[in-house]
């Protein structure tokens with residue numbers, strides 16, 4: 427008998443997010459898989475594909491139609507809301523990520539935090555919500571559509587500047603917490619707009635990364651806010667934090683979100699042991715080295731390492747480098763199927779085909 431698929435991509439992703447049984451783990455990208463070759467293939471290049479809903483939807487769809495991933499992620503950057511808030515933008519060219527000019531922050535303190543009228547109708551927010559409507563229409567129940575709304579920590583970097591905000595967190599933790607509570611309303615507003623447009627899940631990037639802040643920061647500043655987001659945004663949420671996060675994964679596992687999108691700097695088995703079924707894990711194929719510069723066989727080895735550890739959804743660790751080789755991306759779903767075929771008679775496969783232990787069903 428050979429391994430056969432019995433679910434649609436959308437069912438597979440939604441089941442995995444809910445801790446329910448799947449035929450195989452989904453290949454699902456909480457962050458985007460836009461690559462230069464795909465931009466050429468559908469004639470939807472950066473930066474335009476970030477600002478025009480038609481181009482955005484066309485490029486996003488290739489993750490499902492060309493790469494064979496189980497989800498579609500139309501929000502490619504991390505700066506759409508910040509542009510709508512009035513941050514100064516550098517939109518770059520086809521081969522580079524757009525960024526916020528962080529050396530010229532727009533706000534200095536808590537009194538400056540104001541959501542501009544027409545925020546949701548700003549071109550750069552509409553590019554995402556209108557793209558979601560197009561994708562929903564086109565793919566209906568075939569693929570899971572995963573939106574993305576920036577958490578307050580990431581927004582704070584953009585509007586206050588990274589250094590200024592980190593200094594504030596040291597000088598005046600209470601003021602910092604009050605700022606985060608004000609900024610979280612932006613996360614809710616844009617997240618809800620995407621839910622209304624039809625997303626099946628939301629990625630929630632909130633870059634309290636190991637390079638910049640300690641694990642204790644996560645508990646002190648973000649855990650409660652993240653729990654509140656689960657109450658207010660009624661689709662499965664996927665937290666995304668890059669870098670080393672093992673020291674905060676125990677706290678992250680208590681945030682009630684569906685999954686945590688984790689970085690390749692964290693060992694899959696160690697990470698699974700720390701979260702212990704309290705939250706799902708999605709990741710963590712290395713981008714800058716493996717997907718960008720190595721061969722399909724190296725990609726395969728990392729997929730197998732994740733599945734041997736029971737990682738719940740398989741994905742690149744973060745938004746892929748734009749020049750990533752397509753053959754390396756195609757190797758991810760291929761390897762997932764081959765692992766299932768090789769292990770179909772083993773006990774180990776039940777970690778996928780039976781409900782997730784400890785998961786709230």
Ligand SMILES: [Zn+2]
Nearest residue numbers: 667668744745
């Ligand atoms: Zn990241």
